[in-house]
Amino acid sequence: MMRSCLSLLLLCGVLSVQAQEEFDWWNETHQWDGVTNWWRYLKPSPYFLGPNALPVPSLLRGEFEQEARLSLGAEGHFSDGDDTQDLMTGLHVPLAGGRVAFQLDWMALEHYTMDTVTRDERAARDRDGTGNSTGDVYVATLLQLVKENVDHGGVLLRIRLKTASGNNLEGARHSETPGYSFDLSWGRWLEGSSGWLKRWRPHAMAGFLVYQTNRDDYFQNDCLLFGVGVLGDHGKIRSELGVAGYLGYLDLRDRPIVLRAALTTHRPGKLEHRLGVQAPVQDWRYLSVAYTLRVYLGGPLWSGRDIR
Known part of the structure; x- marks a missing residue:
């Protein structure tokens, strides 16, 4: 013994x-x-983590789609010192006669390559700076507070929860802390002034975003969330341009702002192909390119009329 x-x-x-x-x-x-503890040396900021750790939320437009949808996407994120490729999945399900919707988003797999300068700047413990990870699951509820009509635009409330399911904290890829956000978005369709632009939709978003940190002095970062954009309907193609970001108070490069542009096919055969680009404006490292395939599943809530 x-x-x-x-x-x-x-x-x-x-x-x-x-x-x-x-x-x-x-x-x-x-x-x-x-x-x-080593993880206290990590910086709880979107600038010092991977591109999928604390991303800027999508910019909503005051209404949501009335048909269930499955999304599959591939993304590439490029920066000085960190190149990342990932696979994204998403699910959108309208409920309650189209007044409420449920959304689920997950970064299923990420591959990354960091140089030693970026690795040490982030205090990552991944010595070769190369590896794989999976991301956080995001769960959201959308509530249509005001439906759009001929007199006014639509108003949409989004309540979004960030889980702590992402892994590879040693590689500084994810925060491994929970968070949440609330935001209101507004948008309204307006008639186009030329043949190539059938109609266009200005939209704006405002709210707040919160995520927990690894610090003893500030247990969480409370951020102002915002965005503005315009969507153009060109018949079989839609174009989108917008800027979005959130403003934290840790003074740790935690005020990311990004510029986004996208082209989307207008559901030929109930499939949409979307090509998007995201560029950094402030406190964000990455230039990103994304392709997304959207599969529309139909269902009793779909009226056959696209109201996006």
Whole structure:
């Protein structure tokens, strides 16, 4: 019995020494004090994490689609020091006669390559800077507060929950903390002034976004969420241009603003193809390109009329 206990203690000691040696490079680089947990050295900011950690939410337009939809997408994010590719999935389900909708979004798989400068700037413990991860699940409820008519635009409330399901915290890919956001969006269809533009839709969004941090002085970051954009209907093609962001108060490059543009086919055969680009404006590293396939599933809530 005593021999077994000694063997177990010896094994634990050997494993502890090996683990310590494995991260000696990190301890020296960041002058570890020998006490503080390593994850306290990470910076809870969208600028110092991967592109899928704390992204700027999508800009809504004051109404939602009345048909159930499945989305599958591939994205590429490019920056000095971190190139990332990922696969996205999404589900949109209208309920309650089209006044309420449920949404589910998940970044299913991410592959990344960081250089040593970016790795050390983020205090990541992934020595070679290359690996894979899965992302957070986002769950949202959409409530149509005001339906659009000939006299006024539509108003939509979104309540969105960020889970802590993302992994690879050591690679500084995700925050592994929960969060939530509330926002109101407004939009209204207006008649186009030329043949190539059948109609256009100005829209705006305002709300707040909150996410937990790893800090003792600020347990969470409370952010102002905003966005403005315009959607153009050209018949078989739709174009979109907008700017969106959120403004945190940690003074840690936590005020990301991005510019977005997209082209979307107008549901030929109940399929949509969407090509989008996102460019950094402030506190964001990445230039991103995304392709999304949207499959419309129909259902009793679909009226056959596109009201987006």
